[in-house]
Amino acid sequence: MEYSLICHNLYAISFSPVKKKLLLLCIMLLLWVYMLYSCVGYCSTMPSLMVDSYRGKDIQTAAKRTDSGGTDLMSRLLPRTQSWVDLETDYDEPPVRTASRDLLNNEIEVDRTDDWEEMRSEQRSLEPSALSSFSNGSGTKKLPQAIIIGVKKGGTRALLEFLRVHPDIRAVGAEPHFFDRNYDNGLDWYRDLMPKTLEGQITMEKTPSYFVTREAPARICAMSRDTKLIVVVRDPVTRAISDYTQTLSKKPDIPTFESLTFKNRTTGLIDTSWSAIQIGIYAKHLENWLQYFPMGQILFVSGERLISDPAGELGRVQDFLGLKRIITDKHFYFNQTKGFPCLKKAEGSSKPHCLGKTKGRTHPNIDPEVVQRLRDFYRPFNMKFYQMTGHNFGWD
Ligand SMILES: Nc1ncnc2c1ncn2[C@@H]1O[C@H](COP(=O)(O)OS(=O)(=O)O)[C@@H](OP(=O)(O)O)[C@H]1O
Numbered sequence: 001m002e003y004s005l006i007c008h009n010l011y012a013i014s015f016s017p018v019k020k021k022l023l024l025l026c027i028m029l030l031l032w033v034y035m036l037y038s039c040v041g042y043c044s045t046m047p048s049l050m051v052d053s054y055r056g057k058d059i060q061t062a063a064k065r066t067d068s069g070g071t072d073l074m075s076r077l078l079p080r081t082q083s084w085v086d087l088e089t090d091y092d093e094p095p096v097r098t099a100s101r102d103l104l105n106n107e108i109e110v111d112r113t114d115d116w117e118e119m120r121s122e123q124r125s126l127e128p129s130a131l132s133s134f135s136n137g138s139g140t141k142k143l144p145q146a147i148i149i150g151v152k153k154g155g156t157r158a159l160l161e162f163l164r165v166h167p168d169i170r171a172v173g174a175e176p177h178f179f180d181r182n183y184d185n186g187l188d189w190y191r192d193l194m195p196k197t198l199e200g201q202i203t204m205e206k207t208p209s210y211f212v213t214r215e216a217p218a219r220i221c222a223m224s225r226d227t228k229l230i231v232v233v234r235d236p237v238t239r240a241i242s243d244y245t246q247t248l249s250k251k252p253d254i255p256t257f258e259s260l261t262f263k264n265r266t267t268g269l270i271d272t273s274w275s276a277i278q279i280g281i282y283a284k285h286l287e288n289w290l291q292y293f294p295m296g297q298i299l300f301v302s303g304e305r306l307i308s309d310p311a312g313e314l315g316r317v318q319d320f321l322g323l324k325r326i327i328t329d330k331h332f333y334f335n336q337t338k339g340f341p342c343l344k345k346a347e348g349s350s351k352p353h354c355l356g357k358t359k360g361r362t363h364p365n366i367d368p369e370v371v372q373r374l375r376d377f378y379r380p381f382n383m384k385f386y387q388m389t390g391h392n393f394g395w396d
Contacts, residue, residue, distance in 0.1 A: 150233075
């Protein structure tokens, strides 16, 4: 009985024209869903491909970031802390930075997102003709002859964007982080990131973390001992607050600047294991570079003067690079809304160009007593730095 019922149903499925149509509809629906799914998958890869063709291999680093977990991040951060400990002589430092503090500061992630936002705004401001001339330019890719090695939050992006106006300078927009994070990829990988240049043009890049990376001087020297190095320095107290402001913009829940500054607020002992503080001890980091490069091969640009007199600082940089002074005060105007100097015409564009919103952030108000304590802390290091460079930056 049961058997005959099943047979009857099967018979009905196979032969009822209504059921047949339903089955066909189901198959078509399934096919349609499958096609839609494939199409969405394809389209989602499109924007990243388009950015890739414009800004080169920063995508590779971004991909690496996605691939690497927290452990990898820590392993890349810790050697840098170690390098500081090696340099440190005046302070009783902890042997390694603690995990919580590394993750709090999480420089790699924060730097990259900032850089990406800046690159995107730059990309938007460029005209289509300029974009095509970037990707199809003639010439050959060369290793950089000049590098902006620091300092983080010093004004490095402004300097690079201003320099790119010069016809004899070609620079990679994104930070390659070759001599700190990507060294294992090899020099061919690094060269491939560079824009093509013609005879006589200078290839440049900027990665501000090089200045505080212990291995960077030896590695750059091994690439070429003639590499010209540029360091944009800024009052270390304002620099630290700027650094903190950047982290705060990505992680609003972090402790206050005041509480991070001290190991012990009552004794007033400064926490030099916090990177926002240690980066500003310029004299210590410079000692490391001077073991590989003579002072004459390093140019120090004042981050403050880059804002108050961009043409003046750019004049010094062009001289240092052996270039004709083409970038002059005619290239700049002060944008009242932005509160910073901007370019009348950016590279490859006829439009005025200011840096993006991640540059020139409003800083939080910091307890004046803490600021004063930091000024006292940095004073001897600043004096040493002025002595070493033969230049008084006027931070005191
Ligand atoms: N022309 C112009 N426009 C905007 N901003 C300018 C300019 N010149 C210098 N600056 C200062 O640059 C600071 C950011 O420094 P960096 O570009 O070195 O930062 S980063 O390390 O690459 O994240 C940034 O720091 P914050 O003000 O703290 O945001 C600026 O003060």
